[in-house]
Amino acid sequence: MRRNPKPDCGQRNPKHSASVPKRSLRRTAPDGRKKTASRWENSLPNYCFKILGGLSVADIDTGLVLEVLQQPVATNDGVKPLWEAKTVTASKLRGRIESVLQWAKVHGLREGENPADWKILKYTLPSKSKVHKEKSYPALAYAEIGAFMSELRKREGIPARALEFAVLSAVRSGEARGAKWEEIDLAARVWTIPAERMKKEREHRIPLPDAAVKLLESLPRCEGDDRVFPAEKAAELSDMALLLIIQRMHKKKLAADGVGWTDPKSNNRIITVHGFRSTFRDWAGETTAYPREVCEHALAHRLPDRVEAAYQRGDLFMKRKGLMTDWAQYCGTVQTAKGDNVVSIQNRKAV
Numbered sequence: 001m002r003r004n005p006k007p008d009c010g011q012r013n014p015k016h017s018a019s020v021p022k023r024s025l026r027r028t029a030p031d032g033r034k035k036t037a038s039r040w041e042n043s044l045p046n047y048c049f050k051i052l053g054g055l056s057v058a059d060i061d062t063g064l065v066l067e068v069l070q071q072p073v074a075t076n077d078g079v080k081p082l083w084e085a086k087t088v089t090a091s092k093l094r095g096r097i098e099s100v101l102q103w104a105k106v107h108g109l110r111e112g113e114n115p116a117d118w119k120i121l122k123y124t125l126p127s128k129s130k131v132h133k134e135k136s137y138p139a140l141a142y143a144e145i146g147a148f149m150s151e152l153r154k155r156e157g158i159p160a161r162a163l164e165f166a167v168l169s170a171v172r173s174g175e176a177r178g179a180k181w182e183e184i185d186l187a188a189r190v191w192t193i194p195a196e197r198m199k200k201e202r203e204h205r206i207p208l209p210d211a212a213v214k215l216l217e218s219l220p221r222c223e224g225d226d227r228v229f230p231a232e233k234a235a236e237l238s239d240m241a242l243l244l245i246i247q248r249m250h251k252k253k254l255a256a257d258g259v260g261w262t263d264p265k266s267n268n269r270i271i272t273v274h275g276f277r278s279t280f281r282d283w284a285g286e287t288t289a290y291p292r293e294v295c296e297h298a299l300a301h302r303l304p305d306r307v308e309a310a311y312q313r314g315d316l317f318m319k320r321k322g323l324m325t326d327w328a329q330y331c332g333t334v335q336t337a338k339g340d341n342v343v344s345i346q347n348r349k350a351v
Helices: 014-018 022-028 032-052 062-069 087-106 142-152 158-169 173-177 210-218 239-257 275-287 292-298 306-311 317-331
Strands: 072-075 078-081 190-193 204-207
Touching (some): 158 275, 173 239, 204 317
Antiparallel strands (some): 072 078
16 A cells, blocks of 8 residues: 655744745745746846846847857867857847836836847848757656656655656646645546646646556645655755656666666666656557647647637537546556557547
């Protein structure tokens, strides 16, 4: 029988909580918008202030913006411009500078074109696609998911259950770690993640299969704490806590078979939490007959075709119920031979 160590359920002093500075709360609260504010606070001082600090917004021109985006940064391959060394960070930084300068223009603090606008900078800076290649997260082959889940379910503790829940629901790590009981309707078997906690800032409903409901019902609840997966000394369970579970499982398996939990398609790197979304998508696309849009909705992805997306107003919830049920059943079955990883659809009725 699976047991979970009892989390810290001590009474919290509301007066003490209220006395914490707002700045500190913004850095630790799980709300996605507060995390965004924290990233703004970190990126601007780290990269902008040493060049633009002290200047009037009216004096910032294209040359200064380029100086920020092309400042030298040390990398493993030597010193490179920020735009090439940390393209994603630099691109977000450009957008933040653009927003600040646009705000200043609207409030009469500067005039003319926005020097951080990409339509101006694109004639000087190479496009992101030319200097940055998206790296996929190491993912587990779907034929191994049953064996992985079998080992995971032998582990105790809140982080292990959070990882299991993330796999069963095919969500991002932060969406699972930040889950609240108020979002979950066990009777209706639905988990509704509010827009502010989603990457695309759109509400996402997830049909909960039996395995996920059973997991949730096994968890302890603390009076006055609405977190599904509470952390004893933090506002939210960290991503590292889930990653450590995988690393410990990898170390044990590596000692047994010399392979561990790795992705051969990613230079045999250790699998990641986010990689299980790829595992789910590969399984759904290769072994089931569910339409592409159903699988994409399950991952809260927007359809690539904007016209198609405009007409697809629903979230295909009823069809996704069958998909998530099949996924949970597959995760609960250890695959032993080729062909065992195929989901039979002969008797499934179309929804």
